[in-house]
Amino acid sequence: MYRLRFHGRGGQGARVASKVLGTAAFLDGYYAQDFPLYGAERRGAPVAASTRISEEPIMERGVIPEPDIVIVMDETLLQDPLTMPVSGLKQGGIVLINTAHSPAEAKAEYKITAQVLTLDITKIGLDMLGMPILSTLAGGVAARIVGLSEESLKDAVKKVLSEIITDRKLLDKNVAAALYCFNAITPAKIEIKLKTIGTTKKKSTVISLPFEHAAVSSPAINATGNTPLRMTGNWRVFRPVWNYDSCTRCMICVARCPDGCILVNEDDYPYTDYDNCKGCLICIEECPTNSLGKVREVHA
Amino acid sequence: MRKEMLTGNASAAWGVRLAEVDYIPVYPITPQTEIIETLARWISDGVMDSRFVTMDSEHSMLTAAGSASATGARAFTATSSQGLLYGFEMLYAVAGWRVPLVMVNVSRGLSSPITLEPDHNDVLAARDTGFLQIHCETCQEVLDSILMAYRLAEDKRVLLPIIVNLDGFYLSFTREPVEVPDVERVRNFLPLYQPKHAFFKASQPMAQSAAVLGGSSYSYFKYQMHMASQNALAVYKEVCEEFETRFGRNYDTFEGYMLEDADYVLVMTNSFSTLGKAAVNNARERGINAGLLRLRLVRPFPVADLKAAITGKRAVAVIDQNISIGKGGILHSEIASCLYNEKHRPLLLSFIAGLGGKNISPDEFEFIFNKMIVGVDTGEVETTQLLYTEKEWQEMGRLKGMAGKG
Known part of the structure; x- marks a missing residue:
């Protein structure tokens, strides 16, 4: 059995990626299972989705604590202490990272010991779909890694997308992009023989839970609030940048920023708090003098 | 100490008055309403010093009662039958807050078909919520059980809310002789509630009922409630013993x-x-x-x-x-x-x-x-x-x- 985990952010398409892969495996005649797991249902929040593919009936359910393959659709998650996308990856497993880095750079940057494949899926999405939606593309990459057929991938993309979009042209673009990603990962790049990936079963010991007084065991938090410490700006795809030559300091961007991330400097010019700006680009839409532009964020 | 002819509902009201409850959010329903009417009259007459608030539903009522309890106030509320069910999701929520709310349920059969008379499908629907449950046979027992319930609920080994149950009509509207103890003697048995884990202090903010993701932490909180409820068996015996010493009436499990x-x-x-x-x-x-x-x-x-x-x-x-x-x-x-x-x-x-x-x-x-x-x-x-x-x-x-x- 192959167990895959997709890690992305709400809106990127991790869930759809897991469905595309599950459907493609199903069409290829395998037993398959796919499911999402998410907490806060909002754009930008970490999302995990999983797919199991097997020649035998699948006798597992729920989270995959020890995946064979991890697809990281947003590389900023690699530094998120709550997500830890690579955690539990089996000895000899594979990590595919959506990044502009080379595999060697990514391995070093994120201190990963497993085999790392990289592909700038975001760039492919922008080039071929015109937007940073990665669902079918990540599904295509995963289909190649586990060795599914190109034909089933194509049918799976059509089947899954026709349930959620009606734009025929966009659907065709997705098929093309998924196939492009499928072929971008040549089998020669995959050093690991998937079937040789072993299991690393850890022993669990059942304990008797000790009683603790309600001062401890009520679901209350006495510690001081720490929300401001959590920077929310690291998952931007584009960063807004100013051209102060044409900026009239009208402050419309300051008023329109939904997250209060536009501040004003000593000369009364607006600037972005990049630690928390999520890159929604509403400021660009709202600027009456077109003094804002966007630059793709590339983590380097 | 004096004996009076009291209904079960009046006995409940006396229990609440003697427990010197701080906050009482209410919503009427037959056959419970007489309890809150009695309390409202006493508060209006100035013989009882509590905050009495009429709410828009039992759901709001339970939310208010539990929240008040989470600020460290001694809170009380009462309901029956359909009202209990209408507030049902808050029973689980309030119990999960680990607050010592005491609530009276006046049992009444559940719709459909509709009835006003008692059976216990209402209160037993709440048996898995985390609320402890004391069921009463007599009007005297209703009054006494409310006093015991606060002692039990506020004990730090327990800290779970309690339902005191009595039958509609057969007790709620039935008068029989009830001994009403003096407030001084009740104070000795039931001292002022001094919250240690859930209280309101501007200089010491806390977040109640944090969200948890994942079954491990959720299981921990739920099972701690079960263990606190199990602890209540021994604490209940202590409370009964002291109640008997002070008031001469014996109640075992x-x-x-x-x-x-x-x-x-x-x-x-x-x-x-x-x-x-x-x-x-x-x-x-x-x-x-x-x-x-x-x-x-x-x-x-x-x-x-x-x-x-x-x-x-x-x-x-x-x-x-x-x-x-x-x-x-x-x-x-x-x-x-x-x-x-x-x-x-x-x-x-x-x-x-x-x-x-x-x-x-x-x-x-x-x-x-x-x-x-x-x-x-x-x-x-x-x-x-x-x-x-x-x-x-x-x-x-x-x-x-x-x-x-x-």
């Missing part, structure tokens, strides 16, 4: 009536137990070694006490004034589960009676004792049976005729 030497035992709860006791007297006159066990503490379920009281008996008939549709009596299942591993377990019979306040006649009790005796002789026990008389069946026929179902 259950009350045994001619139980010790009995061979044939009825198990009942709440006000109908009085009818069961009379039936035990009748049976004894006929030479049957009868007895009765009235379960008082329903949550936590006093497994060890029940085992000790029942094992070795020849037969036990559980009279459930409730029905779990598709299974039978709720308390029958619970008692069966705690006897299963006992070597000398009695024959266990199951009867449904008193639904919607239906009377249980002496003949019906006699029927039960006969079934127990025959069961012991033959070793065979029938499945759950509804107590229903031929006369009632005929009356039902007349009603069906009126409804055009002749």
Whole structure:
């Protein structure tokens, strides 16, 4: 059995990626299972989705604590202490990272010991779909890694997308992009023989839970609030940048920023708090003098 | 100390007044409303110093009561039947906050069809919520149980909310002599609540009821509630002992009536137990070694006490004034589960009676004792049976005729 985990952010398409892969495996005649797991249902929040593919009936359910393959659709998650996308990856497993880095750079940057494949899926999405939606593309990459057929991938993309979009042209673009990603990962790049990936079963010991007084065991938090410490700006795809030559300091961007991330400097010019700006680009839409532009964020 | 003729509802109100409760959010429902009307009058007259707020629903009422409790106030509220169900999700929420709210439920059968008279499907629907449950037979017991409930709920080994239950009409509107203790003596028994874990202090903010993602932390919190509820068994005994010392009335987790030497035992709860006791007297006159066990503490379920009281008996008939549709009596299942591993377990019979306040006649009790005796002789026990008389069946026929179902 192959167990895959997709890690992305709400809106990127991790869930759809897991469905595309599950459907493609199903069409290829395998037993398959796919499911999402998410907490806060909002754009930008970490999302995990999983797919199991097997020649035998699948006798597992729920989270995959020890995946064979991890697809990281947003590389900023690699530094998120709550997500830890690579955690539990089996000895000899594979990590595919959506990044502009080379595999060697990514391995070093994120201190990963497993085999790392990289592909700038975001760039492919922008080039071929015109937007940073990665669902079918990540599904295509995963289909190649586990060795599914190109034909089933194509049918799976059509089947899954026709349930959620009606734009025929966009659907065709997705098929093309998924196939492009499928072929971008040549089998020669995959050093690991998937079937040789072993299991690393850890022993669990059942304990008797000790009683603790309600001062401890009520679901209350006495510690001081720490929300401001959590920077929310690291998952931007584009960063807004100013051209102060044409900026009239009208402050419309300051008023329109939904997250209060536009501040004003000593000369009364607006600037972005990049630690928390999520890159929604509403400021660009709202600027009456077109003094804002966007630059793709590339983590380097 | 004085004795007065009081209804069950007035006794409940007296319990709340003597407990010197800080905050009372309310919503009316028959047959409970008299409790909150009495409290409102006392507060209006200035003889009681509490904040009384009328809410828009039982859901809001329970939310307000639990939240007030989480700020460290001593809170009280009351409801019944449909009202309890309307606030139901908040029962779980408030219990999860681990706050010592005391609530009175005046039992009334659940729709449909609608009724105003008592059975225990309302309060037993709340049995898995985390609220402890004390069920009362007399008006005196209602007053006393509210005082005991605050002591028990506020104990740091417990810190769970409590429902004190009484039957609608049969207690709620029934007057009988009740001893009302002096407030000074109550204060000695029930001192001011001093919250240690959930309180409001501007300089010390806390987030109540944090969200958890994942079953490990969720399981921890839920099982801690279960262990706190289990702790309440021992704490309850301490509270009872002290209550008896101070007020001279004894309440254990259950009350045994001619139980010790009995061979044939009825198990009942709440006000109908009085009818069961009379039936035990009748049976004894006929030479049957009868007895009765009235379960008082329903949550936590006093497994060890029940085992000790029942094992070795020849037969036990559980009279459930409730029905779990598709299974039978709720308390029958619970008692069966705690006897299963006992070597000398009695024959266990199951009867449904008193639904919607239906009377249980002496003949019906006699029927039960006969079934127990025959069961012991033959070793065979029938499945759950509804107590229903031929006369009632005929009356039902007349009603069906009126409804055009002749």
